[in-house]
Amino acid sequence: MSASNAIIEVKDLTKTFGEKTVVDQLTMDIQPGQLYAFLGPNGxxxxxxxxxxxxxxxxTSGGGVCAGFDIATQADQIKPLLGYMTQHFSLYPDLTVRENLEFVCRLYGVSDVKGRVNDLIEQFAFHDLGRDKQQVGTLSGGWKQRMALACAVSHRPKLLLLDEPTAGVDPKAREAFWDILQEVTASGVSALVSTHYMxxxxxxxxxxxMLYGRLLVDxxxxxxxxxxALVSVQVDLLKAVDLVAVGRDPRVVRMARLGNSVRVVARSQDDVDGWIKDRLGDAAGHTTEIDVGLEDIFFHLTLQQQGTNTSF
Ligand SMILES: Nc1ncnc2c1ncn2[C@@H]1O[C@H](COP(=O)(O)OP(=O)(O)OP(=O)(O)O)[C@@H](O)[C@H]1O
Structure with a gap:
């Protein structure tokens, strides 16, 4: 492994459970202060x-370093440098925000617990509306996630591991969560965040x-x-069309009805034009080019890996 500043640097990391290879020769690095999103279907x-x-x-094979320590032989040195937040984090519902933070800081052996808790309350804006004195069990879902993040950073870790931290949280609260997360990483903490949100x-x-244990995009x-290279258009429909039937075409990567129009993703403009002409014919009205999104790209990569052209 080369000497570098990377917080994580792994090569050919592989994990098998029985016959099943769950992670297949993963090579990647994560730099200090980097906010890294980890995406991929369930499993x-x-x-x-x-x-x-x-x-x-x-x-099972391969290896690497995390915060300068060998991931296979020095796990005990790595653990204190991590901040972990899982989907099912547990807080003490009957204790207030401040009491929970004090408890977690003591657990981590933080020096100057009072000072650190005051900093966290300020940083995470818990003083607004006196939330620092509120019992955690009575907080909204978004504020509970924010509380869990505050606990995860309480001992000033070098690396945050966040496993779908905003699952089930409303869009405004998710945005606020990411505002804070970006502030935390801007201060030099790296974060690995698994998410299904584009x-x-x-x-x-x-x-x-990741797909089937392999890293397809980094x-x-x-x-x-x-x-x-994908192309996406929205075509107004002038009459009823059986979209499932017309979508069953190797030129179509992805298709969705949007009211009285259809959004189609294809590999090239020729494919789109040909499909509209052959399949929609005189049902096709005005066509508008629209942006391709990450989800379209991942969808396409998944089909490619499955060896199929289209999802229909
Ligand atoms: N300890 C284990 N023993 C056997 N199989 C396991 C074990 N841990 C994970 N797996 C299997 O490895 C595969 C990948 O699981 P993993 O939890 O890493 O996926 P994931 O991408 O995080 O999924 P999700 O988005 O659902 O959390 C799954 O098929 C899972 O059942």
């Missing part, structure tokens, strides 16, 4: 990969897309969009 190996990269579970992926510095979100 694609994200959690297993993240846990291995931090020494929480041993790899808007969150767009807010990360870099994104990784780039800045803007590069993923820029390098994509």
């Amino acid at each position: 694609s190996g994200k959690t297993t990969a993240i846990r291995m990269m931090c020494g929480l579970i041993p790899p 808007d969150e992926a767009m807010r990360s510095n870099r994104l990784a897309y 780039d800045k979100p803007e590069n993923v969009l820029r390098n994509c």
Whole structure:
């Protein structure tokens, strides 16, 4: 492994459970202060990969370093440098925000607990409306997630591991959560965040897309969009069309009805034009070019890996 400043640097990391290869030769690095989004369908190996990269579970083969320590042999040195937030984090519902934070800081052996808790209350805006004195069990879902993040950073970790931290949280609260997360990483803390939300992926510095244990994309979100060759159009429909039938065409990557129009994603403009002419014919009205999104790209990659052209 080369000497570098990377907070994580792994090579050919592989994990098998019995006959099943869950993570397949993963090579990647994460730099200080980087906010890294981890995406992929359920069961694609994200959690297993993240846990291995931090020494929480041993790899079957391959290896690497996390915060300068070997992930296979120095897990005990890595653990105090991690801040972990799972989907099912537990807080003490009968204790206030301040009491929960004090408890977690003591658990981590933070020096100057009172000072650190005051800083966290300020940083996470818990003083607004006196939430610092509110019992955690009575907080809204969004504020509970924010509380869990405050606990995860309480001991000033070098690396945050956040496993779908905003699952089930409303859009406004998700946005507020990411505002704070971006502030935290701007101060030099790295974060690995697994998510199924594309808007969150767009807010990360870099994104990784995993499928069947393999890393298919590892780039800045803007590069993923820029390098994509897909084309997307919205076509107004002038009469009734059996979209399932006309969508069953190898030129169509993805298709969805939007009211009285249809949105189609294809690999090229020729494919779109040909499909509209052959399949929609005189049912096709006005056509508008629309942006291709990350979800379209991941959808396409998934079909490619499955060896099928179209989802219909
Ligand atoms: N300890 C284990 N023993 C056997 N199989 C496991 C174990 N841990 C994970 N797996 C399997 O590995 C595969 C990948 O799981 P993993 O949790 O890493 O995926 P994921 O991408 O994080 O999924 P999700 O988005 O649903 O959380 C799954 O098929 C899972 O059942």
